[in-house]
Amino acid sequence: MKTVSIGVIGCGSIARNRHIPEYEANAHTTIQAVCDLVKERAEETAAHLGAAAYTDYHELLKDESIEAVSVCTSNHMHAQISIDALFAGKHVLCEKPMATSAQEAEEMMEAEKSSGKKLMIAHNQRFVPSHVKARELIANGDLGKIFSFRTTFGHGGPEGWSIDGKDSWFFRKEEAFIGAMGDLGVHKSDLIQFLLGEPVTQVAAFVENNAKENITVDDNAVCLLRTAGGLIGTLTASWAYVPEEDNSTIIYGEKGTLRLEDDPVHSLTAHYTNGHTVRYELGGIQTNDADGQESSGVIDAFTESIVSDAQVPVSGADGKQALAVILAALASSERGQFVTIGKEGVQ
Missing domain, CATH: 3.40.50.720 (NAD(P)-binding Rossmann-like Domain)
Known part of the structure; x- marks a missing residue:
């Protein structure tokens, strides 16, 4: 080989x-x-x-x-x-x-x-076992029609794991371009579009710096998203979630709800409207810590x-679509209005 x-x-x-x-x-x-x-x-x-x-x-x-x-x-x-x-x-x-x-x-x-x-x-995040399984369940119609979603990624900030600590480039706009939304939000932007199988086309957002001092990028963001098929939900990214990280996603459907990465044992839980619950132990989500976590894939x-x-x-086109949501969130926060993502990007 x-x-x-x-x-x-x-x-x-x-x-x-x-x-x-x-x-x-x-x-x-x-x-x-x-x-x-x-x-x-x-x-x-x-x-x-x-x-x-x-x-x-x-x-x-x-x-x-x-x-x-x-x-x-x-x-x-x-x-x-x-x-x-x-x-x-x-x-x-x-x-x-x-x-x-x-x-x-x-x-x-x-x-x-x-x-x-x-x-x-x-x-x-596309390779996380709970996310792979959730995409399969959604695609197979286990949840029926999808109504809404919420996805979040937050922790105490890159100073906790970056090699340069508080002096990290993550906090400087000229090098990072964007803060928590570029570090964490873009993960969830890609993930939610991967799970649902359709692109986000509209974004409204508050992208703020209200938790950390002496930085030139955002550290807290809350976004409202609409997909091409009309699904609506929220995406949040933060460097102010302490002491524990939150890397969870919830998908709400006609036949039930999927909870991803919000339980330390069961990385995916499916609650169905017929009263049936399935709990999956698929292994933990990876982190940036050198602590023996599973391979990212x-x-x-x-x-x-x-x-x-x-x-x-994960193609360049996939990366561009994930980035488009982040750029739209920035534009929305600056303009104070909904922003549409078209074929040529943010409009």
Whole structure:
């Protein structure tokens, strides 16, 4: 079986706790090189892996033996690095949000098409067992007609796990572009559209900074969403949920309700109107902590798409649609009105 040579660009927490360990655990990948603007961080990571260390990603991309890269940098560099990597002949796994604008996302997709290489966006919540099962139940009609939903993702903030703590780029608009909505909300934007099988087309939102001081991005957001099929629900993202994280989703349907990731034992509970309840123990949802959590599934899926020359499970178009909801929420909050998402993005 083919072995894929990998370069990891960005050696912060998401690389150290997710991408790198999962590449190491995958029998079909080997990490050839790493890159980080902080020289010591790059060298330390490389020494652990027996890989080459770079501080300039352009130099890493010149290595023709590297077949694929993970882009694990601050948000504002996602698009440019991904585009450069694609044109350098590398397959790309890019962290979310894929870009800071619809135009950047489109340019990434064009680069994928022109280069003939693969672009996958690391929306890991699609691979969570409870979410996979819930999508199956919804698609099979177990809930009948879906009426509404609510999905949330909140914790105490990236200072609790980011490699730079309170000095993290997550808090600086020029590097992050957006705060809790880009860190957490985009996960749920992708998830709810994945679960329901239809895009969000209208958004109304309050996107605020009311919990943390001395930051230039949002830390609390509440959004009202409407899908193309007329389903309505809420999405919330927060860096002010303490002391416990909330990563739950509830789907309300004609024949019952699904509760996802709101019970420590049963990751999915289905309550049906006929009085029947089914509780699933499918394993816990992954976190960014280095605490032995289950694999996110992202690296394995990306690798499989390369080895088998198959379509990636989370495409650039998927990433762009998840980003569109976030951009619409920002626009709605700024304008004080509902915002529509059309074919060309936010209107």
